[in-house]
Amino acid sequence: MLELNDVCFSIRKDGEEINLVDHISIRVPKGHFMAIVGPSGCGKTTLLKTIAGLNPESAGSLHWEGRNLSEDGDFSPTEIGYVPQFSIAYDPLTVDESVEAATRLRVKSRNTAELDHRIDRVLGETGLGSISDRPVKVLSGGQKRRLGLAMELVSDPKILLCDEVTSGLDPRSEREIVRLLHDLSRKDGRIVLSVTHSLAHLELYDSVLVLHEGRVAYHGPPEKLNHYFSVKDTEEVYPRLAGQPSERWQNSWQKHKESYYKMIGAVDPKPQEAKTEPAVPEEAKAKTTHKADDTELRLPGFFAQFSTLLSRRWRIFFRDKGQVFLQLAILICFPVIVTLFSDKASGNIRRYSDVRQNNVFEDIQEQQSVRSDQAKVGSAVSGIIMFQVVLLALMGSNNAAREIASERQIYEKEKFGGLRPSAYLLSKIAFLSTLVIAQSLWMAFFVDFFGTFRGNFTEHALFLLLINGSMTAICLAISSLMRTAEQASLLSIYLVGFQLPLSGAVLALPEHIEAFTRPFISAYWAWSGSVAALQGQVNGAVKSVIDTSLSAQNACLYMLAAHICVALGLAWIGSRRPQWD
Numbered sequence: 277m278l279e280l281n282d283v284c285f286s287i288r289k290d291g292e293e294i295n296l297v298d299h300i301s302i303r304v305p306k307g308h309f310m311a312i313v314g315p316s317g318c319g320k321t322t323l324l325k326t327i328a329g330l331n332p333e334s335a336g337s338l339h340w341e342g343r344n345l346s347e348d349g350d351f352s353p354t355e356i357g358y359v360p361q362f363s364i365a366y367d368p369l370t371v372d373e374s375v376e377a378a379t380r381l382r383v384k385s386r387n388t389a390e391l392d393h394r395i396d397r398v399l400g401e402t403g404l405g406s407i408s409d410r411p412v413k414v415l416s417g418g419q420k421r422r423l424g425l426a427m428e429l430v431s432d433p434k435i436l437l438c439d440e441v442t443s444g445l446d447p448r449s450e451r452e453i454v455r456l457l458h459d460l461s462r463k464d465g466r467i468v469l470s471v472t473h474s475l476a477h478l479e480l481y482d483s484v485l486v487l488h489e490g491r492v493a494y495h496g497p498p499e500k501l502n503h504y505f506s507v508k509d510t511e512e513v514y515p516r517l518a519g520q521p522s523e524r525w526q527n528s529w530q531k532h533k534e535s536y537y538k539m540i541g542a543v544d545p546k547p548q549e550a551k552t553e554p555a556v557p558e559e560a561k562a563k564t565t566h567k568a569d570d571t572e573l574r575l576p577g578f579f580a581q582f583s584t585l586l587s588r589r590w591r592i593f594f595r596d597k598g599q600v601f602l603q604l605a606i607l608i609c610f611p612v613i614v615t616l617f618s619d620k621a622s623g624n625i626r627r628y629s630d631v632r633q634n635n636v637f638e639d640i641q642e643q644q645s646v647r648s649d650q651a652k653v654g655s656a657v658s659g660i661i662m663f664q665v666v667l668l669a670l671m672g673s674n675n676a677a678r679e680i681a682s683e684r685q686i687y688e689k690e691k692f693g694g695l696r697p698s699a700y701l702l703s704k705i706a707f708l709s710t711l712v713i714a715q716s717l718w719m720a721f722f723v724d725f726f727g728t729f730r731g732n733f734t735e736h737a738l739f740l741l742l743i744n745g746s747m748t749a750i751c752l753a754i755s756s757l758m759r760t761a762e763q764a765s766l767l768s769i770y771l772v773g774f775q776l777p778l779s780g781a782v783l784a785l786p787e788h789i790e791a792f793t794r795p796f797i798s799a800y801w802a803w804s805g806s807v808a809a810l811q812g813q814v815n816g817a818v819k820s821v822i823d824t825s826l827s828a829q830n831a832c833l834y835m836l837a838a839h840i841c842v843a844l845g846l847a848w849i850g851s852r853r854p855q856w857d
């Protein structure tokens with residue numbers, strides 16, 4: 277039995293407390309199929325999220341099989357299935373791959389046979405067996421809803437919450453889905469709660485909950501609905517609801533509640549006075565905790581989740597031909613552009629002492645010519661290094677800005693299903709590290725081979741790796757903290773855009789501002805670290821043209837490492853923080 281006692285969910289708006297879910301008390305027996313209906317905005321989704329534990333109730337309590345969910349903790353991830361309004365599958369993957377990933381992330385299988393069996397069973401149950409190799413993006417609306425259900429059924433949830441899984445479908449598909457939900461509720465005493473805007477096919481449900489402004493206006497058998505609202509046609513229920521304040525509807529239902537609950541088999545199992553006593557005896561409590569542990573054990577381990585996510589990420593990457601092409605184009609073209617500019621940077625720098633003349637006039641002329649050579653080479657070398665740094669920063673932002681933000685809702689859903697944020701974040705780090713290493717080392721090799729880096733190649737490559745790594749990490753953090761992928765991209769692009777002017781390599785800022793901005797400008801540290809890796813003479817040439825001070829190489833190394841660590845810390849905070857729409 278699922279029981280809600282005076283459950284409220286409130287938000288603060290303009291300093292005022294508003295109950296979006298308002299003192300809801302209902303009981304739902306096991307094996308029950310219940311519709312939650314009501315006009316748009318009446319709080320159906322909010323109620324579903326409150327039951328799921330995604331919206332913490334602000335008052336009242338929820339009970340599930342003798343367990344007080346408010347005190348003893350929410351449903352375990354394998355106990356509950358929640359099919360949200362949005363699609364929870366990735367378009368480039370096939371039906372089979374989507375269900376397989378969902379299974380691998382949620383349920384521990386002893387061997388491949390067990391895993392395959394589970395996948396086949398779920399595909400069969402939802403009628404997807406014959407189209408299991410189709411990509412998600414070509415599925416019809418109805419098939420997509422079935423897939424959403426299949427991905428939730430992999431853990432055999434005892435309670436299945438569905439939000440508008442029939443909206444936007446043609447009448448036939450709608451009926452098929454309602455039928456499917458009905459059948460799912462007939463297995464293992466599973467409770468299926470289905471939010472729907474539509475008042476069609478109500479006869480297939482065991483009970484109908486009518487919500488109005490967050491309150492219960494009716495909960496009882498579907499066949500009594502018209503009688504209760506004194507209407508001839510179910511379609512007239514909504515207009516009728518609007519004719520009376522929700523409080524009056526709630527009061528009148530409270531009066532008739534128990535008689536309707538007899539009809540749907542939801543009679544109160546506990547006598548009234550027993551409620552004041554400890555609801556669950558210690559022994560039974562131990563049992564329920566044990567049960568929770570048991571289901572907890574069925575969650576796959578950290579590495580299983582990590583490797584599932586990582587292989588899924590690569591698969592999605594390679595399926596998206598546009599993305600692969602863009603990455604390759606960037607990888608190849610950026611170093612080529614840099615080499616086009618590196619001609620001047622390889623010019624000779626004569627030593628002043630080599631050319632000392634007898635004649636004072638010629639001596640001065642020679643001095644000037646050496647200085648001019650030095651300035652030419654120095655600014656070219658400095659420019660080339662900064663160019664590489666900025667391009668790698670740009671690659672970093674392109675790598676990571678959308679990485680989390682673009683799939684946030686799916687990620688939240690998977691987290692709800694037991695995915696560890698640590699496994700998720702590590703899979704992102706592993707995926708992005710491969711891109712970062714490939715891009716940075718290729719840039720270093722290419723430019724050194726076709727141009728020349730006149731200094732220590734390893735040190736230079738290390739700083740290129742660090743600038744790309746730090747920008748990728750920072751943009752990953754942005755991606756985990758922003759609400760939308762668009763916001764994250766925009767912010768990341770601005771961040772890269774400001775690297776160059778604020779680095780001091782081109783324009784010098786007033787010193788007091790520079791002291792404040794410099795610690796945050798990754799590009800400065802990568803540039804300064806690379807300049808320190810140059811041969812003495814070239815290093816001197818660069819120093820003679822720049823207007824800003826350089827830092828010790830170790831300081832540059834530590835600063836960039838600190839940028840990466842702070843960014844990953846922020847990405848961790850961002851990935852753990854719940855961010856449902």
Ligand SMILES: Nc1ncnc2c1ncn2[C@@H]1O[C@H](COP(=O)(O)OP(=O)(O)O)[C@@H](O)[C@H]1O
Nearest residue numbers: 287296314315316317318319320321322323471
């Ligand atoms: N987190 C929130 N903050 C503010 N308002 C919210 C929040 N969640 C829902 N609402 C508002 O509460 C009402 C009920 O929303 P919802 O449960 O989504 O309705 P529906 O019945 O259409 O599913 C709507 O008016 C919605 O705008």
Ligand SMILES: [Mg+2]
Nearest residue numbers: 320321322440
């Ligand atoms: Mg809704």
